[in-house]
Amino acid sequence: MRAKFARRLIALGGLAAALAGCAGEQTGTILAPATIAVPAQAPRTTGRRMADEADHAKLVASFGGEYRAPATLRLLTEVTDRLVRASERPDEAYAVTLLDSPVVNAFALPSGRLYVTRGLVALASDTSEVAAVLAHEIAHVTLRHATARTEMALRSQLVSRVVADVLNDPATGAQMESQSKVTLARFSRDQELEADAAGVKTLAGAGFDPFGAARFLNALNRTTAMKNGTGSGAEPDMLATHPGTAERINLVTRAARRIGAPGLGVDERARFLAAIDGIAYGDNPGDGMVRGNRFLHPSLGIAFEIPDGIAVENTRNAVLGTTRDGSRRILFDQVESSTGRSLDDVLKATWNDGIDAASIENRIVGGRPAVFAVSKGKDWTFRLAAIRVGEGTFRMIMAAKGSADPDAAFRRWVDSLSGVDPDEARSLKPLHLRIVTASSGDTTEQLAARMVVPDRALDRFLALNGLERGAVLKPGQGYKLIEE
Known part of the structure; x- marks a missing residue:
């Protein structure tokens, strides 16, 4: 359970513990069996068997379910068809699912199922940008990356086990296991860069602007920087499975320049904005929402203050948080507890190591x-609490890396737990993207002032629309706003 918690804390892209991401708050290829039929109602190209329907249903549920936006899904499916025809394997078949998650994420199953969150769609500024993400995921499938990564991981585990158990050399076995993790991480990063390069080629082949990939990654970098409260996106540590966003931007820009100068292909901005007008933005109030430095869950009737320096992701099953350097992490979730069971028994049962x-x-x-x-591990100290609120039982867990004990910060966090005032609950309304047409004389500051955001309205408006400071709005062109 402790290992599972650590994995959940690390998976801050909104990913379930069993998933691996790669574009942004990450996008990537999921390691999963390739054995299921596509449901009749799913958008698809032609012919091929997909991943197991039960696995698909569990994966979709972990990302908040499918998001119903027919115009958006139709656009994603049409773009995918164009990309597949331009790919190295035009006979492959793909099915696209739009996920009801605010996290910026996209990934693929080896079978050809593609998943895109509404958070990613909201960040993209035109069709070529979202096409770049889809082309990257298609490249993972056509290049058989998931299979290659699985085989390498299995070989590494086998060699380490043979050395440790059969040859009775645990120390060398542990050393080889550590080395294999580094090798696998580098292998995964190489795969990401390979998929980036192949994706740009496919993007251009399908007639889209090949520079759309760099624009999207730049927007991602800017939003990540705002979330982290820094001037630039955080870079991965040596065992990160994905290269830094800046490195990827450089690679896809060079790949696009090899194809030609800016101006090639189409971005289909107007078509894209029309397809996403009105989609939900950010957290769903029913699943809890972050407002300023507070997390509120009206359905559960609870709220708490977010600890200083922690950036949180509200997933369907838990609130996960981390500092920029990853040295402190939090988890808040609800646990099952039968009537009459003591809280210390609940804590032991859900954290039994x-x-x-x-x-x-x-x-x-x-x-x-x-x-x-x-609970203390080799590298981490965990502070845990189980709290009974009405008929529900919740866990609040804070982990600190190294010798630091997070006790003081943990107790402040737990003490901030409170109920949600009914009036405050009624004031929490879902946010949506609205596309507005700029008039002559409109400025970025004027449009940004109309957005319902907690802070940095201008920065958020610029990043959301792919604009730089000092940009002049074009009369008659559409721009994204965040509104209730």
Whole structure:
């Protein structure tokens, strides 16, 4: 369970623990069996069997379900068909699913299922940008990256096990396992760069602007920087499975220049904006929402203050958070608890490895019964709490890397847990993207002031529309706004 928690904390792109992402808050190829039929209602090209329907249903559910936006899905499907015809394997078949998640994410199953979140669609500024993401995912499938990565991982595990167990050399086995992780991470990064290069080629072959890939990655970098509260996007550590966004921007820009100068292909901006007008933006109030430095969940009737320096992602099953350097992480979720079961039993049952029995502490938090505990691993210290709110039981967990004990910050976070005022709950309305047409004399500052955002309205407007500071709006052209 502790390992599972650590994986969930690391998966801040909104990914489920079993998934691996690659474009942005990441996009990537999912390692999954390729054995299922596509449902009759799914958009598709032709002919091929897809991944197992049960696996597909679980994956979709983990990302909030399918998002119903017929015009958007129709555009994604038509773009995919164009890209497939221009790819090295035009006989492949693909099915596109639009996911109801605000996280910027896209990924592919080896079978040809492509998944795109509404958060990614909202970030793109034109058809060529979203086509660049789809071309990247198609490249993962045609290049058989998932299969190659799985085979390498299995070989590495086998060699390490043979050395450790059969040859009775655990130290060397552990060293080889560590080395294999580095090798696999480099292999995965190489795959991402290979998919980027192949995707740009396919993008241009389908008649789209090949520079759309760089524009999208640049928008991604800007939004990541705002989320992290920094001036630039965070770069991965040495074991990250994906190259830094800046490196990818350089690669796709060079690939596009080899094809030709800017101005090649079409971006189909007006068509794209018409297809996404009105789609949901950000969190769904029913699943909880982040407002400023607070997380509120009206359905559960709870709220808490987000710890300083923590950027959070609200997934369907948990709130996950991390500092920019990854040295401190949080998790908030609801756990099953039968009537009459003590909170310390609940905590032990959901975290059954390494709890320090002497650390278990019964407390009252805001009039609610709670149990605190500590769990220490080799590199991390975990502070845990189980809290009963009405008939529900929630976990709040903070992890700190190294010798630091997060006790003080953890207790402040737990003490901030409160109910949601009914008036405040009623004020939480879902946000949507609205496409407005610029009039003569409109400025970026004027349009940005109309957006319903917690802060940095101008920066968010510019990043959302692919504009730089000082940009002059074009009368008659559409621009994205975030509105209720």
